[in-house]
Amino acid sequence: MSNSNNKLKQQSYPWDIPAKKPARELSAAMSRLYDNYLTPRPEDNPLFTSFKYTELTGFNYHNNDGTISRRDPSKIIKVDGLYYVWYTKRCTQFPPKGAQHCNDLTPSTDWDLSEISYAISINGFDWVEQGIAVTRPKHPQLGWRSVSTPDILIYENKYYLYYQAFNEASGKKGDHCPVTLSVADTPDGPWLPHGEVIIENGEPGNWDQFSIHDPYLLIYNGKIHLYYKAAYGDRPDYLVGNGLATANNPFGPFEKHPLNPILNSGHETTYFPFKSGIAALTIRNGNESNTIQYSPDGVNFSIAAVTSLMPIAAGPYVANAFDCASKANGIEWGLCHFSDKQARNKHSFLARFDCSLMVNELEKELKV
């Protein structure tokens, strides 16, 4: 390291933090600094980051009367040099009015009466909305009331969109819905709905008995991994867990992991291959909100870093989402949503986040 770098490091720390846990007795705080995080210095911790946000072009930010909403972006994929993202799009005559006052034209929540739209970009800042990928099917087919919160899987040259499918307005009994999927030969569709529930809710009394939300797909060690969220209790302080179900075929059967839930906190799901394991953004809800977690096996997660102002419903660009053995490892940007929650104009809009969660070059070369 050059002298000037040394000087900078010395200046940024009032005392020296050795890389290895010292042999002497330590306070609880100093002891967990070595035990609970990837490295004691945040600057050396590849899973420590802050986040910055940028407005996007192409999404008509200025229609703020609550009748148009874009939220819950999928992870981003790159096909033939173009970035693709899918997201919940609501375009209704009226803004959401709650479960008591909703009807065929008036949504209950921001994601009621929604469809799944998609957009493309060459730089991740300027997007061109392409239109609806998955429409609401006719009553009483699965998802007739709303389809929302998509994520993408590429498997053996086909594209699979997984999403929430509501058969009643969200909020009537709870935010209850299962997950289904549509399949296409190209990212531009046409999308053929499978029409069936792809993961069953848990048995009565189980943590995931009411909903399977936020499907998030990776291929890890040759298996399709579908991370999901389930929640119980009342918003906003309700309990949230994330679970894992795996399959050898995009249509299932998906087997829920016996250790579920595998995260005790978090809300929308954001996962990515990191080193030889899987990392997760644990964004809000729960004792471990505002943390970035790492698991060596995709199942047993520990806190790797604590951070703040995390992207809501983050859909990162994950270069190796379907090939965990690839050299590109980590995430640097993605899309997320912000919500305006005022009763008269409830809606959400997409924005870009940037962060620094890449395995560093040296580690990549050493294949840590």
Ligand code: AAL
């Ligand atoms: C989001 C997601 C799911 C929920 C709702 C829309 O933040 O967790 O998609 O159902 O809220």
